[in-house]
Amino acid sequence: MxxxxxxxxxxxxxxxxxxxxxxxxxxxxxxxxxxxxxxxxxxxxxxxxxxxxxxxxxxxxxxxxxxxxxxxxxxxxxxxxxxxxxxxxxxxxxxxxxxxxxxxxxxxxxxxxxxxxxxxxxxxxxxxxxxxxxxxxxAKQHTQSINKSERGNATKETVSDIFHLNSFRPTDIKTHHSILRFALPLPDNKKKVVFSVVGVCLFFAITVVVSAQNWMAGCVFLSVAYLSYWLTRAYLCNQYYFIAQSPQSDIIVNSDSLSLPALLFEDRQARELNKEQVRDIRVQWNYYIAGSLTDNWTHDKVKRPYVVNLTFFTDKGVTLPLNDMGVNGQPLLLALTHNQYPVSIEKTDKQALPILTHVRIAVIFAIVGIVISSLIRFI
Incomplete structure (x- = not known):
């Protein structure tokens, strides 16, 4: 049949x-x-x-x-x-x-x-x-969060509907979910270091432009200043969230227990939780626009889902918020809903994948720099 x-x-x-x-x-x-x-x-x-x-x-x-x-x-x-x-x-x-x-x-x-x-x-x-x-x-109970901002309980069907699981191949329900330390929130006490590095790079850019009238070198220093923010931020986060006493950086989801690494908590202590100790796992998601090249060499705007915020509320404390850059949200949500953990999900108006905005700004700066350099040579 x-x-x-x-x-x-x-x-x-x-x-x-x-x-x-x-x-x-x-x-x-x-x-x-x-x-x-x-x-x-x-x-x-x-x-x-x-x-x-x-x-x-x-x-x-x-x-x-x-x-x-x-x-x-x-x-x-x-x-x-x-x-x-x-x-x-x-x-x-x-x-x-x-x-x-x-x-x-x-x-x-x-x-x-x-x-x-x-x-x-x-x-x-x-x-x-x-x-x-x-x-x-x-399907209203499962998909009420897809196009609305109402918070609802997530199920496997909800995750499948939002994140478009590929029906051509099976999707693994994984136990271990790695966290990228450099993508976690920057601690407040490290922000001064980042801005200091950016300030030094900007100072050199302004000095080169004013003293030497070298716009090309100034654009290079400006690009370095822009990149220095992200590189310094990634380095400091990677160092700060590495805990020698508890180096484990994976979320481990089992049917009756949940293991959360120490880097997710302010007291820097890992948690081993029973399912009953997990009060809520709040998830906020939104679409971001991704360009795709079609067969006729034109770009179409494609909406792709992105986990903006994922936070664990437990009897032993609240975790730092995670997003899709810090952890792969779709497999994690699938594992949590499969093992029937309390997950609530809602669509938010917050920007998804904000780094795309900075990438576009960097591209605009590069184009402007090339145009200015070409005009100077032509003149």
């Missing part, structure tokens, strides 16, 4: 639309366009991506099939039915989402599948496979 996945419906829909190009090519009597468009539409129609029940396993297969014969299989994933620990089927009007959690390679993985208007067929497949699943008729 097999069910079409959403990606196959999409390619079939595109194939139906592009079929019109064949008609237009015939009307224009362009033989080359007829052949090219026919091959392109045939490839789209030949694409198949199915969820298949085969003996004691659920198999997802991506392949090209022409006239009932398999031409090429380019992706295949098998999930042993005995390894499945949880299955959740969620209905979103005509769209159905299936999240399957299973054991593989000594750890847990989660796979996400989407279907179009095939809810009864998916239920029949799960029933035939004897997999116990939970059916939810509304």
């Amino acid at each position: 097999q069910v079409k996945l959403m990606s196959e419906w999409v390619t079939n829909f595109l194939a139906a639309i592009f079929s019109m190009t064949i008609i237009l090519s015939v009307l224009s009597e362009d033989i080359q366009s007829i052949v090219t468009n026919t091959i392109f539409v045939a490839v789209l129609f030949a694409f198949q991506r199915r969820l298949i029940l085969n003996n004691n396993a659920l198999i997802t297969k991506s392949q090209f099939v022409l006239l009932g014969k398999t031409i090429h299989v380019f992706n295949r994933q098998s999930i042993d039915l005995s390894a499945i620990t949880e299955a959740v089927l969620t209905q979103r009007r005509y769209k159905y989402d299936l999240n399957i959690t299973y054991e593989q390679g000594g750890g847990h993985k989660i796979s996400h599948f989407s279907f179009w208007r095939q809810g009864e067929l998916v239920k029949k497949l799960l029933a035939m496979s004897s997999v116990n699943y939970v059916f939810k008729t509304s």
Whole structure:
């Protein structure tokens, strides 16, 4: 038994639309366009991506099939039915989402599948496979934080919806999550050192411009002053948050305990917590705009989710806030929600990935410097 996945419906829909190009090519009597468009539409129609029940396993297969014969299989994933620990089927009007959690390679993985208007067929497949699943008729509880600023409880479905888990490959539920020390907040007592270094670099830049009238060298010193802030900040944070007595810098998420490293607490002491000692894990996220280069060499604006703030509230203290630069937020949230820790999530108006703004400023400075240098040489 097999069910079409959403990606196959999409390619079939595109194939139906592009079929019109064949008609237009015939009307224009362009033989080359007829052949090219026919091959392109045939490839789209030949694409198949199915969820298949085969003996004691659920198999997802991506392949090209022409006239009932398999031409090429380019992706295949098998999930042993005995390894499945949880299955959740969620209905979103005509769209159905299936999240399957299973054991593989000594750890847990989660796979996400989407279907179009095939809810009864998916239920029949799960029933035939004897997999116990939970059916939810509304996704509002899981996705209320996606486009609203309301705080709600996060689940695996919420994390999947916001961070767009790749359905072509399973996502590992990791135990260890590394923290980058240089990306943590700069301590107040270290800010003077950073600004002093920046001030010295600015002084040299101004001196070179005023005394030698060398704008090129001045721009170089200005760039160095700009970079010195980030380099000095990263160095000081890396040194400050390295604790020799407790060098461990990983968050360890187990089913019944949570280990938080000493660098996250003001008293610089590590915490070993039971699940009952974790009161809340507050998460704020927002989109940032990322440019992507399309096939026609144009840039499209793509929204990508970013964890702006992640803070642990426990019976043994509150941690420093983390973001996606300090820790990879998606795997951490997936592990926390999988092990049913209390996670609350909300969309915030705070800027996501603020370093992008500084990168753009640096690019503008570089362009302006090149323009000024070219004008000086021309004049």
